[in-house]
Amino acid sequence: MDYRGVSFWMSGVDDDLTPRPSLPGDRDADVVVAGAGYTGLWTAYYLARADPSLRIAVLEKEIAGYGASGRNGGWCSALFPTSDASIARRHGRDAAVAMRQALNDTVDEVGRVAAAEGIDCHWAKGGSLTLARSPAQLARARAEVAEAAGLGADLSLLSAAEASARCAASGVLGGVWTPHCATVHPARLVRGLARAVERLGVTIYERTPVTALTPGRAGPRRDDGRPGGGRRGVAVTPFGRVRADVVVRATEGYTATLPGGRRALAPLYSLMIATEPLPASFWERTGLAARETISDYRHLIVYGQRTADGRLAFGGRGAPYHFGSAVRPEFDRDPRVFASLAATLRDLFPALPDDVDITHTWGGPLGVARDWHASVGLAHGFAWAGGYVGDGVGTSNLAGRTLADLITGESTALTRLPWVGHRSPRWEPEPLRWLGVNAGLTVMGTADAAESRSGRPSRRAALFDRLLGG
Structure with a gap:
């Protein structure tokens, strides 16, 4: 191989x-x-x-x-798939605060070990920026900061100018920044x-x-x-x-x-693309000077980073779940998803040169508990x-x-910590698992399109989030 x-x-x-x-x-x-x-x-x-x-x-x-x-995606972050507020509801506020502090500290621990062991992983702790690029996304940004208040999340709500100063993407209305994230070469x-x-x-x-x-x-x-x-x-x-x-x-x-x-654990696929190294003029206009990781508040997740050699490495969900929790090498690549990622990247960064090459495409499964x-x-x-x-x-x-x-x-x-010994319910048997997971992916994708048109938060996406325990 x-x-x-x-x-x-x-x-x-x-x-x-x-x-x-x-x-x-x-x-x-x-x-x-x-x-x-x-x-x-x-x-x-x-x-x-x-x-x-x-x-x-x-x-x-x-x-x-x-x-x-x-x-x-090379995000050494303090992110956890269950929100701090949800952990507080399930396990109590003190447990949620302890979990958040442990996650925040973990980012520095990874950097410490990399330095101590001489691992050149292109470590850069520039924090993470989640952009709000529609009124619905801005509402979610404000709600996240408010919900996490008092739980140690260390989130800062940014104005459009403040967010754009870090990352001059298109259509920025605001954003949320946290210092607890480092960019790495995974x-x-x-x-x-x-x-x-x-x-x-x-x-x-x-x-x-x-x-x-x-x-x-x-x-x-x-x-x-x-x-x-x-x-x-x-x-x-x-x-x-x-x-x-x-x-x-x-x-x-x-x-x-x-x-x-x-x-x-259901294997869901996440796919990525990487551009060729981009010219200094692009980065002068775009920012990410501290190599912040970037995302936005759409429902169907996207994520990116500025690599040490000046590329944009950018990924997201959208690939289907495969019947029977199948995991195969051919699922790592999906031309339709790669094309969608390239279009999303250009929408985010109109300053990308017209002739920029996508030099690498890849993907793989990640584990999702019910x-x-x-x-x-x-x-x-x-x-x-x-x-x-x-x-x-x-x-x-x-x-x-x-x-x-x-x-x-x-x-x-x-x-x-509250995640120790946690037992997630098992996923539904097939074909219910296949129908449910792929229906969820469809709901999230169409919710983003609907929000772009209306500017209002999607009720379907909120309902699906509740079904997942969010």
Whole structure:
């Protein structure tokens, strides 16, 4: 496989992407992790630092960073798929404030580790700007800031002039800015993290697909706090089995490919495009001088960043959900969605040169829980994290630190956060899942078009949001 062709980001990593050796046969470990993306590698990183004696094995179907970790928009943000206000309603205000502070702190933690481990991931903490480009979007911006007040979200409502000073997009009526976001080169981050965990003694087996995960039945913890006794868990691969006290599922958008995982997280596809490097005159007019990440308040999400080499990397939803939670390489590219993204980018930035080339197109699945609530937990020797809905660059770090505490038996502020142990309901069986998810995508797309015409918020979109628990 040409791994450099997976995404723009993978084409620009600082290693040759040669796969590590596959699992050579049956092995024993203390902890086995399925998935060498951000979640799996952060978990291994913090576990190895907490207890260097742990035998940790990470199993990866392709190579480290092949999935969403090497394809995403490069936002190391404090975003969470469930709003702060919703968490406050479900878990209480104090829990929501603690969760928000942990997410905000996580952005800096990722930057700290990248610097400490010498990972050149083009880190730039310029914050995040969400533009309001219609009266309906401006109403949502104001409502978000008001709703989050007092919960530590650190959101600033900007006037049209203030927002345009940061990003001179078309039709800007205002916006919301937060300092808690950094722009990164996501593939350089995940590839560097893989090397860092190896230096700590973790073994990564690549080209080793996990075909089943069997939780153990842990007995009483040993005196050192680590799991002990009982039946050990097993990660099954074509090359052998890894038995361990703790089995960690860190498969996010690929969870549906595991037995029993088809209704746990729905794989929704997000696609991206990248332009050629743009001239200095474009950036002088457009802004993003601090490399702020950018989005707007449309319902069908778009997201972008100014890369370190002066490109616009821009993505969004719109690709269909595939029946049976199918995940296939051919779904990574959809010419219709790429064309729509290019048109949206030109609508946002009329100053783009007429002859600008789109040099890269790519995509991949992300994991969505039925209630849009990410979670992390450990029960009976089985650990999990995921359901980030595309906000996993930062949140996966928080997940890794939390799983490390749970697995080593530490009771900390992280293990008391409200997403720990959360159990999302399972997705509906097919064909209801296919009908519902794709109907939702259609509703959100048509809602944006209707709002552009009328200037009024879409009632259909608000109703669908309530159905999702927003």
